[in-house]
Amino acid sequence: MTVAPERGDRLASLVEDNGLGLLLVTKLVNVRYLCGFSGTNGVCLVGPRTRVLVTDFRYTERASEEARGWEVVQGQRDLLGDVARLAVERHDGSPLRLGFDDDDLSVRRHQRLLSLLGDDVELVPEGGLVEQLRAVKDDGELRLIREAAAIANDLYVWLIEEHGLAGHTERDVARALERRAQDGGADDVSFPPIVAAGANGAQPHASIRDVEIERGTLVVVDLGCLLDGYCSDCTRTFATGSVDGESREVYELVRRAQAAGVDAIRAGAGRQAVDAAARDEIERAGQGDHFGHGTGHGVGLEVHEEPRLGPGAEGTLAARNVVTVEPGVYLPGRFGVRIEDLVVVTEGGCETLTTVSKELIEVK
């Protein structure tokens, strides 16, 4: 995807608003967001008149192709020496406040950068500025996320109607889904799919097993697709044949909680309030102790990003946020249920990108 130059402009405004002369962007996914660079070593320097991408020998050619409108500088491997030199060169001579991402830069790299900079440069911890921009998606981003979600929807339909679960190992199902995602137009899956049957489904982030899925059990299937860098994310819990009353009861509880979460979403809604809407349902049923994660998270270039929806989350949702709504109930040693939709926040509510049925489906 070609990156709109407005991203650099918007960040430059935030840099000024925060009283900084320049911002050093070190987290790779933020670099990619800003200028489109897809290599594994690169940093950006951004200020009112500065749009510089520094990368090493391996990536300068790719950087020049991808980062249109940005000045590409070939630096030495750790790039910090070049950053120190450029920060001073590109500034106007007055004392410089150089912001950096304190949530990304390691203590060692910070020390090294400090040692390279003169006394007239102040390093200012200022993480989260690019994440703030990334949380609100533009049209191009929404198009990719919608498409990635649509491919994932088709995967679930294929899994339900054609491939099936029982008799396959968890790993075989996950691999079949990965390949189908690629063949269905995705660049890849957005994370290794979770396919977790029976007691394995009671681990919210289960690891995949070479174990055959049995009949008459619940199976959590959590997967997303990747398209031009953008992720989707979805979870459904299926039954492989008839399951007992308690399983159905927990399933319906999670389904109600998930619907309550989706209902609470709109621009301006408190992030904590959205979490509480889902959580209250589960707590009222006495299962609060079995729902130990947040109700949702942002999705974009990363499959987990801002805004988070959890008990301690501050702030409100904004239009064009893309978030998951995914409460779950996990009964250790027995089974788990999670239902997850991906939604785009709108002024009056949300657009749900996940179209797979939320009835408890019996899959062969």
Added chain:
Amino acid sequence: MTVAPERGDRLASLVEDNGLGLLLVTKLVNVRYLCGFSGTNGVCLVGPRTRVLVTDFRYTERASEEARGWEVVQGQRDLLGDVARLAVERHDGSPLRLGFDDDDLSVRRHQRLLSLLGDDVELVPEGGLVEQLRAVKDDGELRLIREAAAIANDLYVWLIEEHGLAGHTERDVARALERRAQDGGADDVSFPPIVAAGANGAQPHASIRDVEIERGTLVVVDLGCLLDGYCSDCTRTFATGSVDGESREVYELVRRAQAAGVDAIRAGAGRQAVDAAARDEIERAGQGDHFGHGTGHGVGLEVHEEPRLGPGAEGTLAARNVVTVEPGVYLPGRFGVRIEDLVVVTEGGCETLTTVSKELIEVK
């Protein structure tokens, strides 16, 4: 793989040798190395009598299964509050020197940890201790790396003899290799394979294209397999039919340089000397400017780890290091050649795990 308890013991010795009371291990791959934990959120605390793994709700069940012999503590999401509490609890009451990985811990997390600890705890930057252990592989690790390399060897044979290159897109070849790796017994590839034809091969870390590979060109194929967490890494450059004299000349140059690098490897050899052995060949041919990366790197739980073999590398190789030897020559806009073997360092030389021919092979 079950992790030998000696790893924790060896680290505890290093912790004492470095005058620390406890070491906080935050980098996930180091946590995995020490105790076998494979989740995405966990830290270890290690000292003479301390083997603690702290993780969150999502992973406590998995942690208890994987980290045999370790005390598993369920912490809150960022785990640092628990670390601060445990560090004081597990220490003997005297002022504590608590080591941390300054190459991994972010400035923000470091600040937060500082604010949680009392005055009688000193945070000491001490990165690289676990990496030091990881660089020397034990028998179980060597077995996995050998097996991962053997699967990759078979992939190249299959590519050469059955699948072919010309007429397929780079992406299709890469996907076919990924699937063949999985079907051949690997858990996965160890990184997205590079398949880079013609001018794309002149980018040392080329990105994959949806472009058909032509006849009569050079194609760089860089891939590795993943087995129970351990990586292999290999590169070969093929010709799709007859190529011109300059291409053959550069190929033979890189082949000589690669052989010189392998010849220089043995326990006690300087890392810089190994790099120089390969680099000198390329510089003597006047192509020094077209070889911009190091000659090799360690391979294990990460596909790039210690020890590095490059112009500025300090120290010597040790028996049971596993390293790549991979010089390359890249002619921008035209073509590139890289040849990479994976070797195990021995007292008298090395054991080469890569068995694919280094002749310039014409692949259909």
